[in-house]
Amino acid sequence: MMSNTSEGDFKRNRLFFEANQAFGFYHPKVAALKGHIFLVESLGASWVIKGYDDEERALRQLNIAKALKQEGFSKGLTYQRFPSGKYIVYGQGLYWLCMEQLQKRREVHFRSSKDRQGVSELLHRFHKEARQIQSLDLPAYALLSHWERRFDRFTKSHSLSQFNEALGGHTTKALLKAGDEALDRLQKEPLREMEKKAVRQKQWIHRDTASHNFIIISENQYYLIDFDLASTGPVGYDWLQLATRFLPWLDWSFAALAEEPYFAPYMDQSWFLAGLLYPSDVYRDWHVSQQKKSHRSIQWFLKMHSFEKRLRFIADVRKTLG
Template sequence: MNNQTDGKRDGFETRLLLYIRRVVGHHFRDIFIIKKGVWLIKSEKERWVIKEFTGQKKLQTQIYLTRCLFEHGFMNTYDFHPVGAVHFEDRVFGLIRHLEQNQDEPFHYGSARCRKDALALLSRFHDKTAQFLDMFRAHLLVFDQLNKWEKRLNDFKNKMDSYRDTSLYPYLKNYIFAGEWAIHFMKRHVDYFLEEPHCILHGDVAHHNFIRKKDGSLYLIDFDLISIGPRQIDLLQFCNRILPSLHWSSGRLFSECAEIEPLKNDLPFLAALAYPTDIFREWIYYMNSTKAERTKRKKHLESITFNQYKKRMRFTKTIMTKVENNL
């Protein structure tokens, strides 16, 4: 994605707005950048999000997905503007209907209600996409959880060599041990992470991909990372996202989450819960960042690494013990 243009400096945003006006035939008057590659455009009555895509195929797949979701009764997501792909200055953009978030009750995983509603919505998404999965087999890859995590672990280990003589390394070494243990067990049960039935996986169940509207309804957005696989792949990521809010309590995880409770005795799933994917992901991102970006992210990195370290290690030990005692 070519996002290097400084819109304010060279007038790119203004040109994009004028072009969208001409293509859509609607008098949008304002454009605001939300984040890199994403803008909000407004008229007196309408708001749309302009999003840049890496290519037309990716955009068309997402347009097709949202259309299928609506046709199968899943209404809790956005739709794309009928204009379809917008080509501007050798870049591809899509227009997405803006969903207004309830500012008085924003979605966050610290809320039990939010966790419950999000899991129910994600499960509905899986149920619906399983119904029309065959239409996407030619467009989406089957997700390989083991391969992704093995590469991430090795990348993390290589980057952490520079910390061997620091006070951080004993902590990092314990995370590495947990990752190696999880990968070792997952390799013995590789079919579990590929087994059918399949559905379309969302792939990024971070809190910012759920929007609570003013009427209380919850919406699922952003399908950039969709793939095909068993739903436990998404559920595994969901668990990793919410466990810090549960203070790494396995008891709360399986008692609060009805959709996850049936997995409490699936040993491969439990083993994968011990894999510290967030630690590896954030440290790798940090190590690949510029000095300025590292300064911005340092506090967050320290927080996830150390704030709940003891609770997390207890959780990991509990999971390891249960798995090894039931082999």
């Protein structure tokens, strides 16, 4: 997706990439994709260039890709040397990586049962093969503290009254209650022990299982990209997040989710059910819609979520929890 970058910005980007000899580009054509991500074409070749504000983060992405490939996980990103021969180039306050351009055949969409299955199989394979990696340690992820911060930010937001006005008092109260109840239940679950075990067992999680982070380059050939949030943690955390991505396309049906491959082992685990109560996506999307530079509006937010079905789903989860 092209960003709303002005013609002047495009010219400055081209001049930057051309002038910095550390890249090694010759008269490049530059297109902004999003954020600090650019498509660069030069001498008949094309690359995707991504900038990081921290050298350690850039190096971690490079090492993640290398480690996964060494273990046989070929369905992820491959980083390449710049034409200059360097893997990481510093410029304009950012550390830049160069990756292969994967040619998408079509978009992945979770409304498709075939795509849900393909994505699930790929995520399972990522978890399995990442466990073999002993040479690289990723930051440990603590789910409860992350969700507590998100809930606190949401409840203290100056726009909460606007949220209440858009959704109505009943729905607002129900979503706040669900979040509070989920956190209360999760505090009683052995999440810390699970997370420590995950560190010992070298369990990796992706942590951003949105559909746009899966690419189809040919029929049945799914790729997993964007490991910026990759961490050490229980693999069930990825399945919990993916469940909230699938559920809008499963009509928020608890029974339908249980029938999806790879979810069955979690459907009777109390921590997973408590996690399903927590409307993390609602809090996140509302926050995004309130950002000044965001192209996402309140209308987008309301269109994205089916609150009546969501509240029925929450009731079903509560019934299962007892």
